[in-house]
Amino acid sequence: MAGRILIVEDEIIVAMDLEATLEDFGFETVGIAADKASALQLGATNPDVALVDVNLRDGPTGPEIGARLARDFGVKVVFITANPRMLGDGVSGAIGVLPKPADPHSILQTVEYILGLKSGQNHMPAPPPALTVFNAPQNHA
Incomplete structure (x- = not known):
């Protein structure tokens, strides 16, 4: 299942390792963002999924970034x-x-699960064991 992934991570080694892992699994990465401004700029490129750290170069802005990516861009x-x-x-x-x-x-399972939610699959498996889901999944894009 192909997907475009945004990585929001300020530790470059961690971000590059995550990017290599995703690309090895066949996903396209739209970029790496280390702060709110770059994350929102890359969010405008319509990624399917964003993997967001909490503490970034500009402080603990991850939660705000995540909420804005979801609300403003449907990520x-x-x-x-x-x-x-x-x-x-x-x-x-x-x-x-x-x-x-x-x-x-765990990264592969999580991204595949999220892409399944986005595509509206009717028979989604349970979330991967490593993923803590905030709310009941909703099958809509």
Whole structure:
């Protein structure tokens, strides 16, 4: 299942490793954003999924970025962070959180699950074990 993925991560080694993992699985990355301005700029390119860290170059702006990407651009957002508790019960418009460090298999399962939600598949499997879902999934783009 092809998909265009935005990576919002300020640690370049982590971001490049995530980008390589996604590309190895056949996904297209639309870019790496290290702060709110670049994330919103890349969000305008219509990615299918955004993987968003909480703490970025401009501070703990990840939750605001995730909410804006979902609301303004219709991007399916998953947080990928070492600090999942900072997200509380969730962020408006975001699907869930994947804790760091995330292994490649968990990343693949999560992205495929999110793309399935976006495509409106009627018989979605349960969310991957590593993904904590904020709200019940909704099958609409």
